[in-house]
Amino acid sequence: MENSRTSDRDRGLVFNLQRFSLHDGNGIRTIVFMKGCPLHCLWCSNPESQNRCEELSIKTMRCIRCGTCEAVCRQQAIRLTGDTATVDRSRCIACGTCVEHCNAGALSMLGQWMTVDEVFEQVIADKAFYESSQGGVTFSGGEPLMQAAFLKQALLRFREAGISTVVETCGYASREDLESIRSLTDTFFYDVKLIDAEAHKRFTGVTNELILSNLAYLQESGSEILVRMPLIPGVNDSEENLAATGRFLKETGLPEIQLLPYHSYGASKYPTIGRSYTFQSHSPSAEEMERAKAMIAGYGVKVKI
């Protein structure tokens, strides 16, 4: 069965390799987006990253209504209705037959089981760009630590090849898994979303004790860390949370945080996997960013926006 591979240390479930990424670490990087995340943040901009299994995606704008998918689906999970095809997710087994026959490229399978070598070959193709820019590879997701065994092997492979490694993590992982990759990771991009545990659970599905203690652990063990916080009006921009964040960083000895303005660019992706985006907020204005920056900076922490 496909699912038995989930624990296979040689293969990882990857949903995208994005080259020429500019905002996820030094230089020009390729991001390996890993599929599966223990958090389900309401504002998530990569909803296709959440489930730790292959998922059928349908981009209705590309659909030419040829009806081939309906004809080839043995599960009768896909039907042509109105403008496009619709998927009955309860029937779909993600076998990929319809994807293979979808010439229009409207249907695609999110998540591909790749070996470390396959990922390495793809990423190393852009070596010339990493060299001139001090860039490298960034593992993101989803939560790459959900596939810790694979991640460890992959990081080792890149480390041996002299390629800079970044891991973007939400921090919700076992200490053991974190420890297994710590020394293979040049920089951690570590998300801190909310300091209040209750609110954290409400918005992300899990509490944050583990996240904060892992962060403190990484800091103590001398890892290079960039703390990042998506600034989401109505969720984590309260005076209280910003103050708590500043205090936490200062107490933990973390000198710097980067604020990323919330955006809703992920909303379009929800319907492609049969979900809807119900989260309501807005992109913070420059003034709102500056205000948050000043609040946190008040605790002697450097804030990048």
Add this chain to the structure above:
Amino acid sequence: MALSLRVERLKRDYLKIPKSVCPERTRLITESYKETEGQHPYIRRAKALQHILENKTIYIREGELLVGSQASRPGAASVFPETGANWVLDELDTFATREMRKFEVTDETKAELRQLLPYWEHQTILYQSMQRLNPETKFQHGFKYSVISPNLNLRGHVGHFIPNYGRIIRDGFQKVEEDARRMLAELDYAKPGSLDQGNFYESILIVSQAIKTFAERYAAEAIRLAELPETTEMRKAELQKIAEICRRVPYYGARTFQEALQSLWFIHLTVQIEGDGFAFSFGRTDQYLIEFYEKDVAENGLTEAEAQELVDCFCLKCNEIVRLADVPPKTSYFGGVNMTQNMALGGQTADGRDGYNMVSKLFLRGDENVHLDQPNTSIRVYEGSTDEFLLQAISDIKSGGGKPAVFNDKAIIPSLMRNGWATLEQARDYGIVGCVEPVLSNGTDGWTNAAMLNMAKCLELALHDGVEPFSGVQLGPKTGRPEDLTTYEAVEEAYNKQISYFVKQMVIMLNTWDQMHGELLPIPFMSAMIDGCLEKGMDVARGGAQYNYVGVQGVGLSNVTDSLKVLKDVVFEQKKLTLAEMVRILDQNFEGNEYFRVGLVNKVEKYGNNAGEVDNIAKRIAKGYCDEVSKYACVRGGMYRPGLFPVASHVPLGTVVGALPSGRLSGTPLNDGISPVSGCDVNGPTSVLLSVSRIDHEEVTNGTLLNMKLHPTALKTQEDMLKLVSLIRTFMNLKLMHVQFNVVSREELLAAQEDPESHRDLIVRVAGYSANFVDLDRKMQDDIINRTQQEL
């Protein structure tokens, strides 16, 4: 640094002026030609220019610091009857009403031109070339769905020079005159060929005096304006200074920065009064102007702001050159294109040092400040190029408009040295002509945009046994019916035979035009500034330059590549259908076969994604074209040199090509240069650069063009700009020749909403996020578009 109030006002006035047709030059050259009938063509051309410069209307606009204009009033385009008599008469009534590049024409102008132009009817390049062409080539030239577009130099002057402007600015025309006089005195008339030489030197003496008179007329005009009662004291002082400068340059050598710029403007302007060619290039402006800038700073305390204002005035002035565009259907490929007065900044000096200097910086800023079409700014990069230089250039790129283009010394210098063509020092001193053509400065007559050859049409003919499918006419050689092409290799061979036939036809056409330019249209003023002509005693139009060649471009490389890959995979390997069946589907423009078509687009590997086999096809197709072109010699004593860039022809050339196996629909645009087919490069810019680097750039000696689109989210911060610097450095190491970055404008994002298939390469670049722009829903796209608007 923003524009000064003066330049802002000049720019505002410039933008308000409508384009119109001016008959003055036609009148003056006709008068002169009627008086010089029977004389040597060199003399006739020199006297004609003299008559124009001595009598044309001149004016100085309020606030101008640099003076000199092409026609009798701002916005006016002269008519060049020696090249245009036939087509101008044909199009006279449509200039004001056509859809693009409109020109106002008064009834008086029309009447005057109708009276003047018939004198020229049988003296044009167009008319005389057609009398001489062999029937087969004449048929190919006139055919409606022609493979070759060779008309630029048939219906206009050639242009495409990098004159030795530095020599003239430094030594003045006085030196040219002295040299010509000495050479004339030393001439042995008993020697064969000396008759032409003698006439050549005399023509140089005539134009040297003519340019002196022309500048002095501006001095007089400046004094007249200075003495008007309404002239302010401040303006009066400026006008007196202008008068002093115009009495000096370009006949005598320049001493100050302003004199150098005025000298440059006068000579650059006058070449565009002598001929109506496109792409008169400034070459390496920063290299030949720096001595004047530095001297002026040291001796006269010239400030950076003063120098910037002069440079801004200069950049604005470049936009005042107007050409009456020839836009009948067959030559419309040039319709949307500007004067392409290129200027190459930075790069290595002849002795290998970093050429980036204060003048490079002033011009990069000037280009960004003025923010108009011209000059066509380029930068040259090599290992020693500094971040400061590249960031200054990226600041200009970021402002939109695709300028400056980036050229790679690491690829171009070896290319110019191929087969012992140029020495290292000469090669290092190259400049750029037109859009992308690397040219040795000062002594080259390269005809670098002589023709376009439609490679995609050649593939179409290969799939139809040489029969042109829209007309049913046997246009190309019989290279096998689809039924007979039973292997993939046979298809490539048929394509190569078509290429071979049409390259030869193209050479026959261009050699004819070239011969006629030598006979009918010597350009003595240009010849004075092209190294080699004085030494040889020969006009540049007859081969006087040190370096002669003809540059011809292949268009549609990526369409051919992607199509061949489809045939290889789908027809010959997977055997999903026969070649004959495929051709039938193409002939019906995929009608009723949309499912099949999108499969060809989406499911077969495309060039531009760093995928092995298809990129190797591109390499082979590029090499095939280059090898074929390089076999031929031109009439001025050089070879043909291949280029792979389209100017703007990929759109009109696409209209004559039916559906292609790549899934491209009939009549849609071809790809742009060596860029992947729009929307097919789905892995982003790094993969594009790697794919393109498979093509052996050194061999494409007349230049390549690679267009890269960047979503505005990729270039927001200083950090992003530094990353683009790294991208440029990698581009350099990959030995590509040219890349041009277009920060996608609001208009293009709107276009992407309407045509997603051609815009799949637009990646939104936001931290931790992954999506293609075209896959976002409409609301989200609108949101990004609105933000883009705010941030740029």
